[in-house]
Amino acid sequence: MISQENRKATRLTRRYRIKSGVPTLILLEGASGSVVTRGGVERALADPDGVNFPWRPSHPKATLEDGPLLPCSARDSNEPMLHEELRHCIKGVYFSAHWCPPCRAFTPQLVDTYQRIRERGQNFEVIFVSSDRSEESYNAHTESMPWLRIPYSQEERRKKLATALDVQAIPTLVILDPRDNIITLEGRAELLEDPEGLNFPWTSRLVNILTEKYATSLHDGPAIILFVASESEECEIQFGESVLLPAAEAYRRDRPDFDPNYDDPDGALQFYIALDCETSDILREFVGFDDAVPLLTAIDIPRGVxxxxxxxxxxxxxSVQQFVDGFRNDKLPTNKIAAVQKSTKSDKITD
Known part of the structure; x- marks a missing residue:
């Protein structure tokens, strides 16, 4: 049995994306609890007297505006761009290097997702920020990139941007909104979970496409899940959002304490669209569903029903609102989850 203390530690680790082990120091805003800086250890070592405490990173906008952005080799246009020209775009700031094997593996994945997102008509641009050790390596790395780059010669600009976005390692993909505010520091993880970019720009949404990442959170609280076929994914997603979003918004209004940035919402009701994919198949088998679609369900793994x-x-x-209200008020007939039933029978046999 997992102790309450371990559950709290796991939730904090998920919420603040802690990966680097100990010691880790994350500074939070007192009232809101929002992150001031994730690199507290590094900042404290560099500033032992705390002169610049709380080491709040500067806004990335000033650094992005500090000079032109050049096209990479594989881009259609060879014209440099000013940051002002990207004012309507969601931006991905990509920190990478040719000498880094994980970077070389991730770059083609990012190219593929970048092209898929743009083909759907979404305004998305990527800006490459190099950590290469030579200009030759830098040039080799940009050959296959169809986006923009900060010139290799502007080392100070690249360093300032890494500091402003609190980059701790490479590869890192930071997603910015049109005003250059951070949407997520975990663009790489989001993309790997969602290579089609169906949840792009990976904001904290009220209704999400069910991926492996979100499937993990089902063990922490109940969820309303609409299973659909994916012969036409865009149509299915539009339909799912149209019927689920009003119910999700109503639930959010009833829960003013709900934090959409909290990956582990401690029992808060979650809303998902489940496409025809491996994650959906695994969940169907776990719960005990057949292949019927569309299928509106309420799944509460912690309660096993x-x-x-x-x-x-x-x-x-x-009908969706009535279903959600019925589930929240314990007025719907429920069944035991198949995997829970098997586990219970196994325990009885063992006893």
Whole structure:
């Protein structure tokens, strides 16, 4: 049995994306609890007298504006761009180097997702920030990149941007909104979980596409999940969002304490669209569903139970809201999750 203390530690590790082990020092804003800096240890070592405490990173906008952005070798246009021209874009700031094997493995994955997102008509641009040790290596690394780059000669600019975005290692992909505010520091992890970019720009949304990352969070609280076919993914996603989002928004209004940036919401109701994929198949088998779609479900793994919308009922805004209300008020008939039943029977046999 996992102790309450270990559960709290796991939640904090997830929430603040702690990967570097100990010692780790993350400074938080007193009232809001938002992150001031993740690199507290490094900042304290560099500034032992605390002159610049709390070591708040500067806004990346000033550094991005400090000169032109050059096209990489594989980009269609050879014209340099000013940061002002990207004012309507979601931006990915990509910190990488040719000498780094994980970077060389991730770059083609980023190229593929970048192209998929842009083909759907979304304004997305990537800016490469090099950690290469020579200009020759830098040039080799940019040959296959179809986006923009900060010139290799502008080393100080590259360093300032890494500090402003609190970059601790490479490869790192930071996603910025059109005003250059941080959406997520974990763009690489988000992309690896969602290579199609279906949840792009990976903001904290009320309704998400169910991926392996989100499937893990199902063990922490209940979820409303709409299983759909994916013959036309965009249509299925649009339909799913249209019927789930109003219910999710209503639930959010009832829960003013809900923190959308908290990956482990401690029992808060989650809302997902489950496409036809391996993650959905595993969950279906775990719970004990057949292959019927569309299928609206409420799954509560911590309690070991699930509910489904009655067979033949049309999935509409009203029927989804009624289903969610019924589940929240314990008025829906529930069944035991198949995997839980098996575990219970096994325990009885063992006893």
């Amino acid at each position: 699930y509910a489904v919308m009655e067979d033949g009922a049309e999935i509409t805004l009203d």
